Amino acid sequence: MSVDQPQEQAVALRAFQQEKRQVWARDRDTGALLYLPDGRADGEVSPGVTWRSRTAEGRLLCPIPGCGPFARVVASPSRRHHFAHRSGADHARGTGPETLWHLSAKELLARWAAEEPTLRGWRVHIDDTPITVPDGWRRPDVLAVSPDGATRVAFEVQYSELTGEQWRERHGFYARAGVVDIWLFAHHGPQWRSRAATGSARRAELAHHDPRWAAAVGLRGLHQAMLQDGVTPLWLDPTARTVGTATALFAPAAPPCGRPSRLVRDPALYVLPPQQDFRACYVEADPLEECRIDLAAGELLTPARVRQRLEHERLLGDQAAARERLAALQEQRSRDNEVRRQQEQQRRREKAEAYAAEQEEAQRQADLRASQEQRRRDEERAAALARQQIPLLDQYPLLFNEGPAPAPPRKRGWWPIRRRRQR
Numbered sequence: 001m002s003v004d005q006p007q008e009q010a011v012a013l014r015a016f017q018q019e020k021r022q023v024w025a026r027d028r029d030t031g032a033l034l035y036l037p038d039g040r041a042d043g044e045v046s047p048g049v050t051w052r053s054r055t056a057e058g059r060l061l062c063p064i065p066g067c068g069p070f071a072r073v074v075a076s077p078s079r080r081h082h083f084a085h086r087s088g089a090d091h092a093r094g095t096g097p098e099t100l101w102h103l104s105a106k107e108l109l110a111r112w113a114a115e116e117p118t119l120r121g122w123r124v125h126i127d128d129t130p131i132t133v134p135d136g137w138r139r140p141d142v143l144a145v146s147p148d149g150a151t152r153v154a155f156e157v158q159y160s161e162l163t164g165e166q167w168r169e170r171h172g173f174y175a176r177a178g179v180v181d182i183w184l185f186a187h188h189g190p191q192w193r194s195r196a197a198t199g200s201a202r203r204a205e206l207a208h209h210d211p212r213w214a215a216a217v218g219l220r221g222l223h224q225a226m227l228q229d230g231v232t233p234l235w236l237d238p239t240a241r242t243v244g245t246a247t248a249l250f251a252p253a254a255p256p257c258g259r260p261s262r263l264v265r266d267p268a269l270y271v272l273p274p275q276q277d278f279r280a281c282y283v284e285a286d287p288l289e290e291c292r293i294d295l296a297a298g299e300l301l302t303p304a305r306v307r308q309r310l311e312h313e314r315l316l317g318d319q320a321a322a323r324e325r326l327a328a329l330q331e332q333r334s335r336d337n338e339v340r341r342q343q344e345q346q347r348r349r350e351k352a353e354a355y356a357a358e359q360e361e362a363q364r365q366a367d368l369r370a371s372q373e374q375r376r377r378d379e380e381r382a383a384a385l386a387r388q389q390i391p392l393l394d395q396y397p398l399l400f401n402e403g404p405a406p407a408p409p410r411k412r413g414w415w416p417i418r419r420r421r422q423r
């Protein structure tokens with residue numbers, strides 16, 4: 001059945017609000033429990049019969065055993081439509097709402113199981129069929145049995161305290177008996193600690209929120225044990241006929257534990273079941289009628305769980321893509337390193353070659369200078385040798401004259417001769 005948007009929002013808003021008004025009534029004639037949908041106090045319980053007329057006739061009883069018929073149906077624009085007792089006849093002082101809720105929860109589950117497509121044709125039992133194994137027995141709140149009796153689904157609506165070890169023991173019992181067990185926690189009492197989740201110190205696990213989520217709830221050892229065993233905790237609100245799924249928005253690579261990360265908008269956030277060390281989570285409310293049984297997985301598949309599975313697929317895909325990117329990056333990096341290494345080698349080789357060439361040139365220059373020097377020395381030596389060969393008198397005649405050289409004879413008449421020639 002499709003639910004339009006305003007109704008869906010109304011369900012999300014009204015579910016898990018600890019509604020204590022009575023919305024279930026037992027038909028005096030048939031003994032069946034009847035559910036009063038919200039806003040339908042003026043409507044019909046069956047064709048031609050209104051809730052008001054039925055109540056006025058005193059044929060709608062309070063489901064609490066021993067309590068009498070309801071006095072009236074209350075239709076209010078602001079509050080949820082509900083049944084009211086006669087003044088003074090209220091049993092609330094003696095019997096808490098737990099009894100009523102537990103009764104209606106079992107009735108609601110049995111009715112839903114009878115309509116659920118996977119369980120079509122199955123027999124549904126409330127509180128009356130024990131399951132036995134050689135070392136013990138248990139009686140589930142609701143039990144659905146396949147036509148051939150081979151497959152059984154047990155529903156446990158847990159209202160009282162339960163430790164993780166006790167749950168594991170019972171879960172193990174159903175596994176040994178070959179029974180699929182579905183656990184639904186009460187939307188109040190010890191299994192519903194909304195104040196623990198939203199107390200003064202807001203938890204890092206609740207940093208990211210989706211406005212569709214109905215409430216925040218504290219997680220205890222029991223829920224953490226379930227999460228460790230791969231079971232997502234569920235809650236049931238029989239007044240709103242909704243199932244709440246434990247859910248959280250987080251980046252699995254960096255769980256928001258320890259340092260609060262509420263200001264960090266991580267780009268890679270996924271809607272997933274809380275991690276096993278989370279101490280709080282959100283509850284996504286879905287109408288029970290939209291939930292299905294997954295026999296293979298052994299779980300109640302709420303629309304929220306379907307979304308979580310898709311998100312899990314997306315996460316696995318993203319992780320595989322990230323691994324591929326990382327591998328490609330590392331390959332590219334090693335390629336770059338190789339290129340750099342080769343370039344460095346080339347550079348060193350060129351540098352060494354340049355150095356060798358420089359050395360060679362320097363050597364050549366030194367050799368040249370040495371040979372030039374040698375040649376100069378040889379020439380000097382040759383010159384010296386040659387000088388030794390010439391008689392000293394020829395070389396330095398002046399050294400050998402006894403006195404100053406005689407002045408040359410003065411020639412007279414040199415000028416007139418020249419003048420004469422010019423004429």
Ligand SMILES: [Zn+2]
Nearest residue numbers: 062064067091
């Ligand atoms: Zn009553």
